[in-house]
Every structure is written in C-alpha cells, then in structure tokens.
Amino acid sequence: MRPERGALVAVTAATRQEIGPEAVPEQSAPADGATEPAAPALPRLLVLDGLRLVAALMVVAHHLVRGPWGVRPEEHFGVLASVSKFGWLGVNLFFLISGFVICMSSWGRSLGQFAVSRIVRLFPAYWLGVILTTAVLALWPVLRGPLSAPQSLANLTMLQSGLGVTDQDWSYWSLGAELRFYLLFAIVVWLGVTYRRVVYFCALWTIVAAFSSSWHEGWLDNLIVPNFAPYFVAGTALFLIHRFGANLLLWGLVGVNWLIALYRLEKYDGVVVLHLNWWAVAAVVTAFWGIMIAVALGGLARVRGRWLVTAGALTYPLYLIHQAIGQTLIRGLHPHVPAWLLLAGVLALMLGAAWLIHRYVERPLGRRLKRGLDTSLAAARNA
Numbered sequence: 443m444r445p446e447r448g449a450l451v452a453v454t455a456a457t458r459q460e461i462g463p464e465a466v467p468e469q470s471a472p473a474d475g476a477t478e479p480a481a482p483a484l485p486r487l488l489v490l491d492g493l494r495l496v497a498a499l500m501v502v503a504h505h506l507v508r509g510p511w512g513v514r515p516e517e518h519f520g521v522l523a524s525v526s527k528f529g530w531l532g533v534n535l536f537f538l539i540s541g542f543v544i545c546m547s548s549w550g551r552s553l554g555q556f557a558v559s560r561i562v563r564l565f566p567a568y569w570l571g572v573i574l575t576t577a578v579l580a581l582w583p584v585l586r587g588p589l590s591a592p593q594s595l596a597n598l599t600m601l602q603s604g605l606g607v608t609d610q611d612w613s614y615w616s617l618g619a620e621l622r623f624y625l626l627f628a629i630v631v632w633l634g635v636t637y638r639r640v641v642y643f644c645a646l647w648t649i650v651a652a653f654s655s656s657w658h659e660g661w662l663d664n665l666i667v668p669n670f671a672p673y674f675v676a677g678t679a680l681f682l683i684h685r686f687g688a689n690l691l692l693w694g695l696v697g698v699n700w701l702i703a704l705y706r707l708e709k710y711d712g713v714v715v716l717h718l719n720w721w722a723v724a725a726v727v728t729a730f731w732g733i734m735i736a737v738a739l740g741g742l743a744r745v746r747g748r749w750l751v752t753a754g755a756l757t758y759p760l761y762l763i764h765q766a767i768g769q770t771l772i773r774g775l776h777p778h779v780p781a782w783l784l785l786a787g788v789l790a791l792m793l794g795a796a797w798l799i800h801r802y803v804e805r806p807l808g809r810r811l812k813r814g815l816d817t818s819l820a821a822a823r824n825a
Contacts, residue, residue: 487742488750489742490539491750492754495753495754497532497539500529501530502761502764505765506764506769507785508527509772510773512776519781527716527718528718528723528726531712534670535730538673538730539677540677541623541674542677543681544624545627545635546685548630548635549635551635554823558815560624562812565811566804567758568617571762572610575588575763582774584774589607589610597610600617600618601621602618611763612765619667623674626643626666641679647671647674648699648702651671654668669710671699673699679696683738684738696735707723755800756793756796759796764792772784
C-alpha cells in the first residue's frame with residue numbers, strides 16, 4: 443500500500459497528507475462564470491494519518507501472521523490468524539483515503555506541481571525499499587531469490603506493471619493502481635481543479651469502470667482499474683462533501699460506488715482463495731465507508747495528537763519493506779525462535795526501519811529531489 447499514494451501507495455500503494463490550512467487555496471470561479479460552491483479553509487485531518495497506519499498494519503498482519511510458518515497459522519496464532527485473513531482489505535482502505543487526500547492536496551496546484559508532489563512523495567523511500575528487498579533476497583534466499591538484474595532495475599521505475607515485470611516485493615502491485623489514479627486525476631489538474639470538474643471526473647470514471655467489463659477492452663481495464671475505481675471515486679466525492687458540504691449528487695456518487703465495490707468483492711482473489719464469507723468481507727468494506735463518511739462530516743475531527751503525525755510517517759516505508767523481507771526473516775528464523783516472539787520482533791524491526799527510512803531517506807532526499815524538479819520545471823517554463 444500505498445500507502446497515498448496518497449497512498450498504500452499504498453501506499454499501495456499507498457498517501458500522506460501534505461497540506462495544512464494555509465496550503466489549500468480558495469477555489470477560483472469557473473471560466474464560464476457559473477457559480478461554484480464557496481471553499482472554506484480546512485484544518486489538517488490528523489485522523490487520516492492514524493487510519494493510514496491502521497490500513498498498513500492490517501496488510502502487515504495478513505502477510506506476516508499468515509506468512510511462511512510451515513504450519514497453518516491458526517496453530518500458532520489462533521484468533522489473530524483468523525482475523526488476519528481480512529487484512530488484505532487494508533489496501534482497499536488505502537485507496538479510499540487516497541481518493542480523499544489526492545483531491546485535497548491537488549487543489550490550487552498546477553500540473554507540474556502535482557507531478558512533483560507525487561514524485562517526491564513516492565520515490566525516495568520506494569527506491570530504498572527496492573534496493574533493500576533485492577539485497578535481502580539475494581543474500582538470504584530462504585524465501586525466494588531476487589528477480590533478474592534487468593527486472594530488478596525495471597522495478598526502480600515503479601512502472602513494472604506496465605512493462606509486464608514482476609514486482610520485487612509482491613505488495614508493490616498496489617502502487618501501479620495508485621499511479622493510474624494519479625494519471626487519470628492529472629487530467630483534472632491540467633484543466634484546473636474545480637468542484638464541477640471533480641464531480642464530472644467522479645461520475646465519468648464510475649460509469650466507464652462499471653461498463654468496462656462488458657467492452658472486452660483489456661487496455662481500458664488496465665488504465666481505469668475497475669476493481670478499485672469505486673474506492674478512489676468514493677474517497678474523492680467524500681472530500682467534496684468535507685470541503686463544500688453534502689448534497690444528493692455527492693451522496694449518490696458515494697452510495698453507487700459502495701454498491702459497485704460490494705458487487706466486485708464476490709470475485710476478489712482474497713475472497714475466493716481464502717474461502718471468506720462475502721457478508722463478512724462486505725461488512726468490513728462497509729465499515730471503511732462509514733469511517734470515511736464520519737471523517738468527511740467532521741465527526742472524527744477531535745482525534746488529534748502528534749503521535750498521529752508519526753503514525754502517518756511510518757506508513758509508507760512500512761508498507762514498502764514488510765512483506766518479502768519480513769517473510770524472509772520468518773522463514774529463516776522460525777526453526778530457532780518461538781512464533782509469537784518472532785512475529786513481535788519482526789514487526790518491531792519493520793516499524794523501527796520504517797522510522798529510519800522516513801527520517802534519513804524520505805525527508806532529506808525528498809527535499810533535494812523537490813528542489814531539483816522545481817528548478818527543472820522553471821527552466822522548462824522559461825525555455
């Protein structure tokens with residue numbers, strides 16, 4: 443996950459909130475003079491940082507609790523193993539949050555600024571994640587060996603899904619979904635983000651994603667990620683509710699995409715392979731919708747604390763390094779270390795490493811990368 447990526451990027455591929463109240467400019471009126479809703483200033487929603495960490499820990503639990511223990515995970519972890527069957531749904535929560543945060547953070551930005559913000563947010567930690575994963579798999583191939591050198595290098599581009607290359611860490615698949623969301627939303631940013639254009643974007647993506655399965659156009663499915671479009675669209679519509687207030691059209695977008703998401707769950711690999719009850723999975727996804735609705739309506743605005751900032755900072759690096767490296771440690775050390783102690787130790791190691799990556803890689807390298815990209819854009823504009 444992107445993490446944000448706005449995500450589980452997961453992010454996930456997984457996103458991080460990047461703005462405070464001063465960073466969300468007032469919305470300009472549309473060119474044709476039609477009335478747009480007034481845009482109030484917004485405080486930072488720290489609860490989203492906490493939710494992103496919750497989503498990441500769900501995915502981590504799924505991959506590590508149900509990891510290569512050599513026996514059924516229930517034999518070691520009992521109820522925790524049964525609950526962790528649903529942990530893969532953390533990626534779906536990431537995508538809901540990503541729709542909300544990317545719409546929020548793109549307001550008032552040019553296309554160049556939007557692209558720079560995404561590159562700076564995604565790549566510094568990702569590059570290190572790929573390098574660390576490749577090194578661990580090469581030096582200690584008890585789980586599997588690394589990909590070939592050309593495939594490993596292709597992973598550094600984050601475009602491996604488009605190239606047909608396997609992800610070095612299996613969790614990186616979600617970053618491809620995040621990138622396609624960014625690509626689609628970049629069209630709105632290029633035109634200029636306004637309330638009306640975002641609504642049109644949400645409605646069009648909902649319709650195209652719903653009908654894509656009957657069109658038998660593989661390239662279109664690959665671009666619009668129909669299985670996850672409902673999460674991105676609902677998250678985006680919920681940000682509009684948060685910023686401009688609720689109305690029937692926005693609730694309709696949220697509700698229709700919830701129904702489509704529930705329908706698509708029936709054929710998810712996670713549901714089929716793990717033999718999960720559809721009603722139980724649907725209840726978890728519905729809870730995600732409920733939580734994000736509460737965020738949009740301001741019901742969780744009082745959830746605050748500096749620890750939430752730290753939680754958000756840990757999320758993306760944790761997502762990037764947890765699966766292949768964590769499962770390698772489990773496979774290699776399990777014969778010598780009790781299961782519960784090993785699980786706790788691996789999780790603590792992953793969290794510690796995530797903090798170090800954020801502090802000593804993401805922040806300094808991100809600042810340098812941003813300066814370089816900003817200079818490059820300025821040179822392009824003045825050429």
